[in-house]
Amino acid sequence: MRAILGTMLDGDLRALAVKSARGPCGPTSLIGLTFDDLTRHLCIIGGTGTGKTVTQLRLVSTFMRLSQANPGEPPIRIIFVDAKGLADENRQQFGELARDRGYANVRYWPEQPIRGLDGTLAQLRERLSGLFNGGESPFHHAEAVTMLDLALGAGLPPRSLSDLIERVRPGVTAALYEMAGTERSLALKGEAASFSNTQWNSVYLRLRALAATVGDRFDSSNAAWGLRDVDAAWISVPGTSSPQTASDVATWILAMIGELAASPDHRRTIICLDEFSAVGQDQRASQFAAGLVERTRSAGIAIIIGAQTVASLGDAADRLLQTSGTVIAHAMPLPDAIIELAGTIQVWEDSQSVDELGLRVATSGRLQQQYRVPPDLVRSLPVGEAVIIQRGRWTHIAVSQPQSL
């Protein structure tokens, strides 16, 4: 079964084309994607207001419908990360679509806290160590991760960010190990005590600053939810109002999404990272996203990344573009990096001159490489139209709205 994205207007990407009823110019082709197409990941690039989010919502809507058409299987889990954090209308539409398609367990962050401190110690350390990877030297990063490791291992795993913050106060971790009294804990106490108060304070301040903005939104409570349990989730990262925090939050959430790949349920999942530009400039988020795109296919996780330009995908822009099986380009002023993905075609170009009597004479000619996708077409795409590039083929489509809109 294919999820229909829109009407094919032009191009040679026949692999996604589905013949429809007779249209104005003979049989009309629609563009339909399978879940397998999505697991090769998808990048949606386009200027502001060109229809990126509507395209993503259409994909969400159609794949939710696809799940509805297969009642024997668990619904495709859909996690929509809005990195700009402003799109209330889109959030509402997402909720309506999920309700309409029979999705039961739908959650919203930050309104409902996520269990950000669940999991093994190794997973926790991995998530939190990402927070200390923003510009620190490798030595200081290793130092911070070691202190975090010691703090996480002291007593029971922390249930909340404030628990963890208390542990990284100078002397607290060492005291906890001393209270345990075992030979191993005493050895670890010595290790914890070997770090100076200044070193513990640097970790404390980093976590304290994060807690000041996210509060208890990552704490484990009865109302909190986990990514593994939900059918659909909308995560709103405050990329516009608090860009610094947004990068930390995005890094944390992307690390949790990466853990889904190791989940034993192998449930099909679609992750939409909309407005990635808001966090893409942060090296950690960009690298995390690239890692996800490169490694999650076999786990049945499809990543859809929406960004305004190629540059806003951050340091890992090349990795992201080249590992995405499908690229959807909405209107943009500088489309060269995108249309290169569709490759070139050979065109014979004659050179002619006009002699004194006005006769045109063919003087020479050559085989010229031209972009397969006309650059001016991408520059002038109307709102709601896009160019899809997949495996060196392309198509120009008019994207349909999600049906409940």
Added chain:
Amino acid sequence: MKNASGHHRDENRWPLPVLAAPRGLREITWHVVALLTLGAPLVLRGGWYVLAAASVTTWFLKLNSPVLRRVALWYLAAGLVIAAIFATPLDFPIAIAHDFDWSRAPEIGASLTFALDVLFDLSVAVCSVATLLAFDRRSVNRAAVDLRVWQRQQVRRRQLLRGWHRVNSLPEVIQ
């Protein structure tokens, strides 16, 4: 140059002319006029030689159509003047009429007939060359025209499909 896939362009060879039947009233009219113009000097006595001379002169002197038309008028005027001097001006049209049936006017002397014939033949030949030079000889770049037609058709096709897309609600899932 020829290889397994057929003829290929060779820089040392001239491109083959594209021969196409005339299309439309304008092109047909031009072709009829060109044929008549080429035929007119040939029916005259000695027309071949004069036409060849006029063509070679035009080629070497790089003359254009307006200049040639003026030269033709000068030849006619010269004929009238010579006829007026050595006989009467009306003898010039008589000599012209006899020129078409390759006969000689008995009332005009042989040398005057020859001179008037040559002047008239020259005038007609130069007019013919001028007309042929004015012929629209621009060659059509078929590839460019085909490309433009294709692009226009694609634009129209996209417009129609956009309109169809606006009014038709697509299914969300297809088997």
